[in-house]
Amino acid sequence: MRNEAERAAASDLGQTRRGLILTALATGACLASSGSAIAQEDSPGSNERPQKADVLVYSDGDRAGEVIKPADLKAGGPPSRAWPKDPKTSVVRKGSRLNEILVVKLDAALLDEETRARSVDGVVAYSAICVHTGCPITGWVRAASGDRDVFKCFCHNSEYDPRQSAQVVFGPAPRRLPALPLAEQDGALTVAAAFVGKVGAQPGR
Numbered sequence: 101m102r103n104e105a106e107r108a109a110a111s112d113l114g115q116t117r118r119g120l121i122l123t124a125l126a127t128g129a130c131l132a133s134s135g136s137a138i139a140q141e142d143s144p145g146s147n148e149r150p151q152k153a154d155v156l157v158y159s160d161g162d163r164a165g166e167v168i169k170p171a172d173l174k175a176g177g178p179p180s181r182a183w184p185k186d187p188k189t190s191v192v193r194k195g196s197r198l199n200e201i202l203v204v205k206l207d208a209a210l211l212d213e214e215t216r217a218r219s220v221d222g223v224v225a226y227s228a229i230c231v232h233t234g235c236p237i238t239g240w241v242r243a244a245s246g247d248r249d250v251f252k253c254f255c256h257n258s259e260y261d262p263r264q265s266a267q268v269v270f271g272p273a274p275r276r277l278p279a280l281p282l283a284e285q286d287g288a289l290t291v292a293a294a295f296v297g298k299v300g301a302q303p304g305r
């Protein structure tokens with residue numbers, strides 16, 4: 101007959117075994133899910149630049165993966181981050197960080213002619229990668245001069261005005277952000293044409 105100490109040791113062993121099994125199951129699930137993420141990122145086309153007729157999906161937040169509709173965006177910002185997605189293969193083109201996009205809805209009356217031509221209902225889209233040295237652009241702040249909110253890269257404080265083709269309005273960035281012309285299909289935002297301009301920082305800068 102087992103004494104108290106033996107029963108306690110047996111119970112600890114049982115709990116340890118259950119813990120190991122649960123850990124193994126969790127690790128397996130984790131590996132399976134990271135495997136599917138890797139598979140998605142390795143899918144053909146996942147690192148191609150946005151293509152005409154791609155839809156745009158949220159890249160982060162509660163709605164990550166959902167198609168972006170102009171009607172869902174709040175006028176005046178802040179911008180949403182997005183990936184292009186091939187509607188035929190359902191591949192999200194997140195295999196390259198250079199494919200991330202900023203989407204923001206603005207007062208259409210404030211857009212310059214070039215910007216308006218690329219917009220849908222005041223919604224405009226640009227590369228989310230700063231062209232100075234390639235940091236992600238994460239800020240939507242009041243401009244250093246003037247009273248408008250603008251995109252801001254906090255690495256070296258460059259600011260870009262999305263109403264004026266994302267021209268540089270402050271800081272060291274050498275050129276404007278590449279614009280992504282938009283269209284609308286069945287209420288969803290789609291890509292009308294490739295990026296206008298080279299995405300990311302260019303060698304030698």
Ligand code: FES
Nearest residue numbers: 230232233253256
């Ligand atoms: S990388 Fe954005 S300002 Fe330098």
